Every structure is written in C-alpha cells, then in structure tokens.
Amino acid sequence: MSSGNTMSLWCLLVLLALPDPTVSTNPGVKVQITQQGLDYGRQIGIAYLQENLMSVNIPDISGSKDVSPIGDVEYRLSGMRITDLDLPQSSLGLVPGTGISLSIGDAFINLHGDWHVTYLGFIQDSGCFDVAVSGLTIKATFGVGSDEMGRPTVSSDDCTASVGGISVKFYGGASWLYNLFTSFIDQALRNSLETEICSLVHNAPLKSLNARVDKYAEIEYSMVTPPSISNFLIELSLKGEFYNIGQHQDPPFSAPPFSLPPQNSSMLYIGLSSFTANSAGFVYNRAGALSLYITDDMVPSSSPIRLTTETFGAFVPEISKRFPDMMMKLLVKTSTQPNVTFEPNNMTLQAMGTLTAYAILPNTTLEPLFILNMDASVSGNFYISGQKLAGSLQLNGIDMGLGTSYVGELQTLLQMKPLFNIFIKLVVIPKVNEYLQQGFPLPAIGRMNLINSKLQVQKDYMLIGTDVHFTQ
Structure with missing residues (x-):
C-alpha cells in the first residue's frame, strides 16, 4: 500500500467541504456516513x-x-x-x-x-x-x-x-x-x-468529487449546506447537479426538499433525488444528445416489418407512390427535457418529443415525409455497477399525434401507431439501455469501491445503502 494510492479516514471527510455561504438551495444528493x-x-x-x-x-x-x-x-x-x-x-x-x-x-x-x-x-x-x-x-x-x-x-x-x-x-x-x-x-x-x-x-491527501460522465456532462457534488454531525452519524448535503461540460447553466427548476431516515446497517447511504435525474435530462436535451436516427439495419433481421416506403405506403399510399421502393430513416428526439418521478418501488420517466420520417433518395439525401408528436411513458430498473448507477428502461406506452405532413393528410395515423411502437421497442429502448448500462458515477473518493450495495426507490428519491472498500 503506497501513500499516493492509499485512502485514509479523512478521505471520507473530503465530502465535508463547506459551500459558498451566499448559496442557499436544497441538495440533489444526500450522504450519510454511519458509525x-x-x-x-x-x-x-x-x-x-x-x-x-x-x-x-x-x-x-x-x-x-x-x-x-x-x-x-x-x-x-x-x-x-x-x-x-x-x-x-x-x-x-x-x-x-x-x-x-x-x-x-x-x-x-x-x-x-x-x-x-x-x-x-x-x-x-x-x-x-x-x-x-x-x-x-x-x-x-x-x-x-x-x-x-x-x-x-x-x-x-x-x-x-x-x-x-x-x-x-x-x-x-x-x-x-x-x-x-x-x-x-x-x-x-x-x-x-x-x-x-x-x-x-x-498533510493527509484529498481527492476531488466532481465527476465527469462523458463528453456532454459532469456531475457537481459540492456541498450546499454545512454537514450535519450528530453523535451517531454525519449527513452531507451535496448539490448533485448535472452540468454541460464547460457550461454550468442551472435548469429551470429547483431541487425539492427530501430527507433520509437514520440508517445503521451499512457504512454509507446515498440518496439521489429526482432533481439529479431531471438535471441530467435537462443537460442532455440541451446538448442535443437525446436524439437517435433509426435505419433499417438497426431493426432485427427477424422482424417482418422493414423500414421502407412500401411498408408505410400500405397505410399512406402517397408515400410509396411518390417514393417507390426506397429505404426510410426515422429521427426520434426529445423536444423538452424528460421528467423523472420516484414513487415507492417505482421510477417513471415521461418524455415528449418528435418522430420525423424520411425517405432516403437515390442520391442519399433525405426527403421528409411527416413529423409526429410523441408522449412516451417508460419505467426504469436501476442497480449499482461498480462505482456507478446503471439501469434499463421499458416502454409503458406511447401517444402520438400528427405534427406536420409532407405527403397529404395522414388519415391512417392510428393504424400506423403499432408500427412505431415496434420501432421504439426494438431499436430506441435497446439503444437507450446500452447507454444507461454504462452508468453514471456516484459520489466517491479515489479508489473507493462500493460493495454489498442495495437500492430502493422511495418517494422523490432513490436510496442506496452500501459498504465501502478502499484499494491501492
């Protein structure tokens, strides 16, 4: 064990940084360190x-x-x-x-x-x-x-x-x-x-808590209030807010108050509020990262439904008439940041966006066919993977309405809804889950590993109980 890599007891205390006294806000993340x-x-x-x-x-x-x-x-x-x-x-x-x-x-x-x-x-x-x-x-x-x-x-x-x-x-x-x-x-x-x-x-060593997630976002874990220290535990209130890299812009909503019940069966408890999740949605939506092009090669080969003008022409003849035997491309993107709500044992995400359908012309340019407005509801499963919070989503339901049509009136919109549900389930949800499985870093210090972790979804927050282990 070398001094450069060894974390000592006051490495746990690095979380106790006092904030700027002019800042007054509710935390997005709370941490309890038990006896x-x-x-x-x-x-x-x-x-x-x-x-x-x-x-x-x-x-x-x-x-x-x-x-x-x-x-x-x-x-x-x-x-x-x-x-x-x-x-x-x-x-x-x-x-x-x-x-x-x-x-x-x-x-x-x-x-x-x-x-x-x-x-x-x-x-x-x-x-x-x-x-x-x-x-x-x-x-x-x-x-x-x-x-x-x-x-x-x-x-x-x-x-x-x-x-x-x-x-x-x-x-x-x-x-x-x-x-x-x-x-x-x-x-x-x-x-x-x-x-x-x-x-x-x-001269004990200290470590930084800001966590870079990817090329779009980082999470700030600075303190928003002084630590609460009793005879039995330390409770820390951290900002827990996602920011665009190099552009710290606060979202148009604030963190609601939430409280953690006293715990004592694990070394560390982390409460992640819905504010933290929603600030992530704000950041990724603002960065334009919540969008996905769907092409036919992304649809499983076993699917009988292909992304072609012939498929959609069965519902809207004008499509196959004007663009015969052409491949199509769909663009799915959010129009506002998704909204996450936590209820006991349940996480729901509501997302509003658009689906734009294109015909791929022989010269590879895209010709827009129509734009649909979407309101989707998904449920989430989350778990701890290493030092990160990871998860997966499943589609609860999706409502669609016509936004703009470039191929006449879409009288058969409701008949096409099952098609889009299939594309969302077979392509969009798996792609989102691939990213979620990469995980988001939890507040941690140096070479601190989380072990024996348990996760519960509570009202307005997720509660993670975990032990820790420091390695070289």
Whole structure:
C-alpha cells in the first residue's frame, strides 16, 4: 500500500467541504456516513499512519554542550529512521457540529541512528544508537472548509502527539559520552517526533468529487449546506447537479426538499433525488444528445416489418407512390427535457418529443415525409455497477399525434401507431439501455469501491445503502 494510492479516514471527510455561504438551495444528493463507516475509516487511517510513519523523515539533531572539565562537546545525531512501530489502541468519534476526533494510545516506536561528537577541538568519536519510544499518544480533530476556489478542504484543527518514555542504548565510542547523550537526546527526540507526527496528520491527501460522465456532462457534488454531525452519524448535503461540460447553466427548476431516515446497517447511504435525474435530462436535451436516427439495419433481421416506403405506403399510399421502393430513416428526439418521478418501488420517466420520417433518395439525401408528436411513458430498473448507477428502461406506452405532413393528410395515423411502437421497442429502448448500462458515477473518493450495495426507490428519491472498500 503506497501513500499516493492509499485512502485514509479523512478521505471520507473530503465530502465535508463547506459551500459558498451566499448559496442557499436544497441538495440533489444526500450522504450519510454511519458509525460503521467511521470505524472502517479508522482502520484505513491507522494503516495510513503506520505506513507513512515508517518512512517519516526525522531531521538531524546537532548542537554543543559544555562538559566539565573537557569544555564544549559538539554533537550530531543523524540518519535516524523508524525500524518498528505499533498503534494498538485507537478510536474515532464524532464531535457534534464540528467534525471527527481521532485518538491513538499506548503506541510505541523503535528508532535507529548514528551519533558523532567532536571535543577538545580535534578529537572525534562516533557510533550508533537505538531508541525505544513508549506510551505514545496522538489526539487530533478534523474540521472542514473550502479554498479560494470553493473546492473542498479537510484540515486537522488540532493535533497533539505526546511521548511517554524514551529508552536509549548507545553503541561504540567512549562510555563517558553516554550520560552526555542521555541528558539531551530525550527532549530533542520528543520534540522532533511530536512535530513530525502531527505534520503527517496535517498533510493527509484529498481527492476531488466532481465527476465527469462523458463528453456532454459532469456531475457537481459540492456541498450546499454545512454537514450535519450528530453523535451517531454525519449527513452531507451535496448539490448533485448535472452540468454541460464547460457550461454550468442551472435548469429551470429547483431541487425539492427530501430527507433520509437514520440508517445503521451499512457504512454509507446515498440518496439521489429526482432533481439529479431531471438535471441530467435537462443537460442532455440541451446538448442535443437525446436524439437517435433509426435505419433499417438497426431493426432485427427477424422482424417482418422493414423500414421502407412500401411498408408505410400500405397505410399512406402517397408515400410509396411518390417514393417507390426506397429505404426510410426515422429521427426520434426529445423536444423538452424528460421528467423523472420516484414513487415507492417505482421510477417513471415521461418524455415528449418528435418522430420525423424520411425517405432516403437515390442520391442519399433525405426527403421528409411527416413529423409526429410523441408522449412516451417508460419505467426504469436501476442497480449499482461498480462505482456507478446503471439501469434499463421499458416502454409503458406511447401517444402520438400528427405534427406536420409532407405527403397529404395522414388519415391512417392510428393504424400506423403499432408500427412505431415496434420501432421504439426494438431499436430506441435497446439503444437507450446500452447507454444507461454504462452508468453514471456516484459520489466517491479515489479508489473507493462500493460493495454489498442495495437500492430502493422511495418517494422523490432513490436510496442506496452500501459498504465501502478502499484499494491501492
């Protein structure tokens, strides 16, 4: 496990960034970190400290001391490194309204280094030494904030490291020097170790939470209100809004309030409101990404219905009369952003759009035949795939009405409706499902994996209960 790839307990806390105080809005996503999650975070944090303490750089210690009757003795302790350590007792607790406290007790550290002295102006002596540090305690509290760019920061508001006892063994050199070393090495090493340990705590790594989805969209997971911290859990309110890449335009609707019930059987709970889903629809519709051309080669070969002017000419003779024996192309696209609603155990998406039918002329240009207005209702199934929310849709029903006709009156529109239902079911829904199965990134940090995940659809939001696992 390397420090660059290891995520520690305060990686969970990166979610706790304070927002711009001028912003007041309801969240699109809520996250609860339970005591189980904090306990796991403590294990990761202790592993981080143990790994990085082993490689901590302890500065050389040098100076001089007047020793009667010799006079000044110049000394230097160098090459100090930790050879063994253990952090056997640790606890992690919540500080209501503030953050998290970490306490480590009864720890020990063994060090090895070299010593060198000069006295009487020219006599030199040297050797090595071992140090056993016992009764080491570390106490730290972590607060939250944001930098000048509004990005999340997590800081150690307070850190104290205290060394209980130090035992030193010297090797080599004159024995009369040993008492000299014992008199100053104790305090010098205490100061150095206490400083280096807290410096390590202060400099824990952080990760960004904004998640790029694809070439069209990214999701912003910044905080919209300060975290709510009780004795039992941390609840975070995140913006959870989709934006067009490089164009952060808010949708013409706002997030309604919703609340998560207290949970305790999983480490982490994520509530995704209908606002988050609808902001995705706004972004993709605005980008023109919610459109699909349907050609005959996309229709399963087993289908007896082909996308030709002869097929549609059976209902509208003018089509086959003016464009005999030609292939056709359909363009399906949304006219407004789709609207998602969540009800217990049910997700429904209502989409309004148009279907434009074209004849493909011999020179490959497209000749419009007619435009239909559509109002479709679909139901969704969602699940967790890796670090993403994925899903699939199924068509509930579709209503159609004539928008524009370029081939006369379409008196037989209702008779053609089954044809379009077939094309929607056989081509459009599978294509949409291909994309949905790629998934949308959930709020996560670094190499955090979601495991044992369960998803429920509630009133106005989806609830994901999950455990987490950090990997290298």
